[in-house]
C-alpha cells in the first residue's frame with residue numbers, strides 16, 4: 001500500500017504510518033497512491049481523482065471538506081474521512097487571539113513601535129469584559145470560543161439554523177438578531193451555498209456601528225469588497241481574518257483596507273492539533289485496513 005502525504009502534517013507522521021506500507025510525500029506518485037492525506041492545500045477534484053486510479057481512501061486532516069469533490073469520490077468508491085474534532089481548540093484559541101488582538105491594537109502597536117513611532121495617545125483600547133460576542137455557526141469551534149468568552153465576562157449570543165439550544169450561548173432566531181446586538185461577531189460556519197457571501201453590503205448594515213468582525217471559518221463567507229468598504233466607512237472598527245478566497249490570497253482588497261489583521265490560515269496549525277490529527281489519521285487507516 002502506498003500512502004501519499006500531500007500536505008503539511010506533523011513531521012513524525014511518516015514514521016508512524018510506515019507499519020501500513022510505503023509512505024511518500026512525492027506528489028508525482030499520486031497515480032500509485034492507495035491513500036492520500038490532505039489538509040486544505042491539495043484539491044481533490046475530478047481531474048485529481050481521474051489521475052489516481054488506485055485511490056481508495058482520502059483523509060482530510062481538519063474539518064472543512066470543501067476542497068474535495070465528495071460526489072465524484074463516492075461515485076468512484078473512494079472513502080473520504082476528516083478529523084473534525086481535532087482542530088476545535090486550536091481554531092477557537094486563534095479566533096480569541098484575533099478578537100483580543102484587534103481590540104487592543106496589538107498588530108498596529110507592534111508595527112509602529114518597530115518603525116520607531118510612539119502612538120500611545122492614538123491607541124484607545126476596548127475591553128472585552130461586559131461586551132456581547134455574537135457567534136455565527138455554533139458548532140464545535142463556536143462552542144469552544146463561547147466558553148473562552150464567558151471566562152472573560154462577555155455575554156455570548158449565537159445564530160445557527162441547525163442548533164436550537166446551547167449551554168454556553170443564548171440562541172437567536174435570526175442572524176439579524178445577532179448582528180444587531182453584537183459588539184464582536186465571530187464566524188464559524190462551513191462554506192456552503194447558504195453561507196457563501198453571507199456577510200455583504202446588506203448584512204453589514206445590520207451590524208452595530210464600530211463592531212469588530214473575526215473570521216476563522218471560510219474566506220468566501222464574506223464579500224471582501226463590502227467588508228473593506230465597511231472598514232473604510234468606520235461601520236466596522238476592525239477585522240481579524242485567518243481565511244481567504246484562496247491560500248495564499250491573490251489581489252485581496254483587504255490588504256489596503258484599514259484596521260485589518262491578517263493571518264495566513266493558521267487556525268489548525270498548532271503543534272498539539274497536528275499531533276491529534278496524526279493520531280486520528282493512524283486510527284482511520286487501521287480501521288480501513290481491518291474492514
Ligand code: NAD
Pocket residue numbers: 062063064084087088091136137138139140141142159160161162163188189190191192194195216217218242243265266267268269
Ligand atoms: P461544525 O460543523 O461543528 O460547526 C459548524 C456550524 O455551522 C454547525 O453547527 C452548523 O449548523 C452551522 N451552520 C451551517 N450553516 C449555517 C448558516 N447558514 N448560518 C449559521 N450557522 C450555520 O464545524 P466546526 O468544527 O465548528 O468548524 C467550523 C468551520 O471552521 C469549518 O467548517 C471550517 O470551515 C472552519 N475551520 C477553519 C479552520 C482554520 O484553519 N481557520 C480550521 C478548522 C475549521
